[in-house]
Every structure is written in structure tokens, then in C-alpha cells.
Amino acid sequence: MFWHDIKEMKEKLARIDYYLEQCCPCEDFQDDFQEDIDRLHDKLNTLLNDGHQIAQVAIAEKTLDKFEDYMKNVDKLNILINEFKGCVSMARDAIAERKELDKEFE
Secondary structure, eight states: OHHHHHHHHHHHHHHHHHHHHHHOOOHHHHHHHHHHHHHHHHHHHHHHHHHHHHHHHHHHHHHHHHHHHHHHHHHHHHHHHHHHHHHHHHHHHHHHHHHHHHHHHO
């Protein structure tokens, strides 16, 4: 995978950096290469961080999709609850009406 390649590149850069420190006595030469190596390390770190952020965004999108599905189910449940309340109200009215008719009939 691409991210493993970046880690491998970072390791190779560390080896190059070590080699330059050991083999090149000229400090100006080392400083120039050190700046380049540091820049490469920074860019590779940025790529790694971007990869982690992309993964986090993917997880967030999946979570949001699941939440939207959950909210659709909650909306359906609310509709069913309201229908049930209507049925209960109609049943209570029918029972009350029946009691009134029973009283009139007696």
C-alpha cells in the first residue's frame, strides 16, 4: 500500500542522513543535504497525516450515513406512534359514546 511505501522512504532517508553524517566531513555539504532531507521528511509526514485524515473522513461519512438511516427510522416510528395515538383516541371516544348510550338505554 502507498502508506507503507512512505514509511519505507522515511527509513531510507534516515539511513542516508546517517551515512552523510558519518562519511562527509564537510559541514556545508552536510547542511545542504540535511535541509533537503528535513524537507523530504516534512513532506512525507504531511502525506502520512493526509492519509490518516482521509481515513477519518471516510469513517465520519459512514457514521453520518448510519445516523441518517437511524433518523429515517425514528421518523417512521414517530409516524406510527402518532397513528397509534389516533387509534387510542378513537377507541376512547367510542368507549365513552358507548357508556353514554348505555346510560340512555337504561
